[in-house]
Amino acid sequence: MTITRRQLLLTTPALSSALLSACASMPPTVPDGLAAGEQRGWQLEGERFWVWLPREYTQRSERWPLVFFLHGSGERGTDLQKVKVHGPPMWVDRGVAYPAILISPQCDDRARWEPDRLHKLLVALQARLHVDAERCTGTGLSMGGFGVWNWATAYPRDLAAIAPVCGYGDATKVAAMRNVPVRAYHGDQDAAVPLAPHVACVEALRAAGGTASLKIYPGVGHDSWAPAYQDPDLLAWLLSHKRT
Template identity: 30%
Template sequence: MRSFFIVVIAIVLFFSNINAQDTSSYQKEIFELDNRAMPYRLLLPKDFDENKQYPFILVLHGAGERGNDNESQLVHGSNLFLKNEVREKYPAIVVFPQCATNSTWASIGYGGNGQFTYYKKGQPTNDMLLLEGLIKSLKKKYKINKDQMYVGGLSMGGMGTFELVRRNPKMFIAAFPICGGANPAIANRIKKTHWWVFHGDADKVVPSKYSTSMVNALQNVDSDVTYSLYPNVGHNSWDNAFAEAELLPWLFSISK
């Protein structure tokens, strides 16, 4: 029995080391602007060639991963882009920025009990301005393919995805907000982006009505939008979204 537990512990430690090694493939970086800083993690393609253009993927985390440890933002979604088959088939520059504690990506109002107010033209938060500065800086540093810039995020990051595209409607060709929301009045401004929206119909933290209203508004302006509303799934619909076999093929098939 003792030898059995030793084997089990060895296996656990083995896979823990693999996960740690994988996570460390994301370089730790800090972007600074006007005496403010934003931590972010950067994953470059295998055999990165500085003279070659690459697609760009930005992933925005949720409220639970805020802070400045430059670690928490990798909790959800980062493993998808570390898979060998993904890195081989879809070489890209992948960025996971981290929003500060007590801040948000998008300017929103919260009334408790899943009640959110989304503004049509809200003032940008400090972290949104830092985020836009980070993107600008990365476009100068790396040869990013401007025809293949993608953004997605979960919960607060899903809201941030809508907001970032609203503020930069010509920048991102495709977006995948997960359990987020926005003001339907912005649909016409963001209609040229291709959308795949995800939500769980049992979500009590951010009710699915917010994604549903955005999908309806985008459909009404003839935007290319797909909606995956998962039955009996709560707020963690990001697990379903990142497990979608067609997510990356869909994303990389879209170009300006």
């Protein structure tokens, strides 16, 4: 049977659509250097970081939620192992299987996390991993707490929700992130990062129409990340949010 040019033109869009649909339903492959069910070091856009891919990463066609963890000032530098001393990457290293992609970058000797660089890294990750762009969230401790507040303020469409620990944002600017829910943590005896500015930041976000809560640990100092990252609701809360 001879296929006419008209038949070919009519068939091609349908065929292309079918092929695209089939590709979309296929489980993703793992980029070189990474492995499902393992936490491995990787590098993109000049940033070095740990990547945890869920064990079922290659078995499901659905896109995965992504959680960013930003460490504190004590973990800066070039030794990537230091990033795993606290928080989510530590728990993954101890055998906890996160049901999300976990990205734990390392800040070099810069004084703080820079929103522009974090935004650029997120865009690169979304292009290379099977990420649900509507379900990217962030958490961080101390300098990393400041980091997620400032990132969400500068790029309110990047993150669906944040969970900062013992680090606050700029109360005069948080209205820009009124659509980003916040679940914050702080110790009332923190001598390194005072509690009061964090309270002010949460109250400013609420006044701007945002949703924010602050869990205060009585008698706890700067290391409020210890109880915060043992809170079973923290991860579940992050994963429950989609970008609005």
